[in-house]
Amino acid sequence: MSAAELTRSVWDVDADDFPGNAGIDEQARFLLRYAILAPSSHNSQPWRFRIDGNAIHVAADESRWLAVADPDERELFVSLGCAVENLVVAAERFGLDPMVTYPEKGGERVATVTLGGNGDGDDASPLFDELTARRTSHDPFDGESLDxxxxxxxxxxxxxxxxxxxxxxxxxxxxxxxxxxxxxxxxxxxxxxxxxxxxxxxxxxxxxxxxxxxxxxxxxxxxxxxxxxxxxxxxxxxxxxxxxxxxxxxxxxxxxxxxxxxxxxxxxxxxxxxxxxxxxxxxxxxxxxxxxxxxxxxxxxxxxxxxxxxxYADEMPEHTPRWPVAVVLDEG
Ligand SMILES: Cc1cc2nc3c(=O)[nH]c(=O)nc-3n(C[C@H](O)[C@H](O)[C@H](O)COP(=O)(O)O)c2cc1C
CATH class of the missing domain: 3.40.109.10 (NADH Oxidase)
Structure with missing residues (x-):
């Protein structure tokens, strides 16, 4: 992964491009475009994905672990959980009935999202719409109480x-x-x-x-x-x-x-x-x-x-860049 591959263009993903008539693995690959928009500690994006039929395996990329700041790997796993949830929210939106399971033994695989359904869903989902809008605000807030x-x-x-x-x-x-x-x-x-x-x-x-x-x-x-x-x-x-x-x-x-x-x-x-x-x-x-x-x-x-x-923040920052799906997907 090189700095040159980082891009903000990943945020331009459009639900209308979901390949409803394609096979499950192509649909799974489309969902990954939402997974990589997840927040992560220092934007380290410590995830790798592998698609196996209707299963998306999510694994940790230890080379992107913040060994000094995060010695017990808490933030690594929290970041991976954010990516898993993005997958779930996106899969639900397209009627793909996601189910999350965790491996019994340790190892690099952290979770598997298994897809069901037939991919012809059109469930309106307020959380789905935020996948491409959410961002972290690092500035002071205005002190107003929450509505x-x-x-x-x-x-x-x-x-x-x-x-x-x-x-x-x-x-x-x-x-x-x-x-x-x-x-x-x-x-x-x-x-x-x-x-x-x-x-x-x-x-x-x-x-x-x-x-x-x-x-x-x-x-x-x-x-x-x-x-x-x-x-x-x-x-x-x-x-x-x-x-x-x-x-x-x-x-x-x-x-x-x-x-x-x-x-x-x-x-x-x-x-x-x-x-x-x-x-x-x-x-x-x-x-x-x-x-x-x-x-x-x-x-x-x-x-x-x-x-x-x-x-509440007066202004929200621009989106941070990501490594695109092709960089974090293990083929085969
Ligand atoms: C587990 C975790 C820990 C984080 N810790 C911090 C932090 O200590 N300070 C901070 O400013 N942002 C923190 N963030 C936010 C990230 O910096 C942010 O998600 C990343 O830069 C990507 O930007 P985005 O959320 O705007 O897409 C954290 C995010 C996660 C998921």
């Missing part, structure tokens, strides 16, 4: 057996802001973290986003970066009326893929409601701070898997 209906719909989108959504405000949000500032300071003091981040920025995956613009030059050299990032990220937390945290009872790859699936449904629903979403992973990337966050949220022991701001 009550929007909040209810976002909570409903997170309904799942194995994953719980907590919406955090008030005192607990202030505590999250403090943990965030601590996490930023510790990370930016770590040359290995800065080097890894610099590599992804150098590839151009982050486009002109907040991360690239504000951290870009500084990452290579800078001295007071930790304090600056800490102050900025505290502002980001303060400006958000709500922080969402997804937790699970277990802390294994399947729980994390399921977390990614729920997060993506939340992100798509939020996008439909005009609500901006911004994952902030720094706290979860430090085991000690992740433990402190868990204590704040639920002394009962649920494991925080993903944390994000919710609120």
């Amino acid at each position: 009550v209906t929007a909040r209810e719909r976002i909570v409903a989108a997170a309904d799942a057996d194995a994953v719980a959504l907590s919406l955090v405000a008030g005192e607990t949000k202030r505590a999250v802001g403090e943990l965030q500032a601590k996490a930023d300071r510790l990370q930016m003091e770590d040359p290995a973290y800065r080097k890894e981040l610099g590599r992804w920025i150098g590839l151009g995956v982050l486009g002109h986003s907040w991360l690239a613009a504000r951290v870009g030059q500084a990452v290579v050299s800078h001295l007071d970066l930790g304090d600056r990032e800490a102050a900025k990220n505290s502002t980001l937390v303060e400006s958000a009326p709500l922080i969402g945290v997804l937790t699970t009872e277990t802390d294994d790859p399947v729980a994390r893929v399921e977390t990614g699936r729920v997060f993506e449904r939340v992100a798509l629903r939020a996008s439909a409601e005009g609500v901006a979403v911004h994952p902030m992973s720094q706290i979860l990337e430090r085991p000690d701070l992740r433990g402190q966050l868990a204590d704040e949220l639920d002394p009962g022991g649920a494991k925080p898997q993903h944390l994000f701001r919710l609120g």
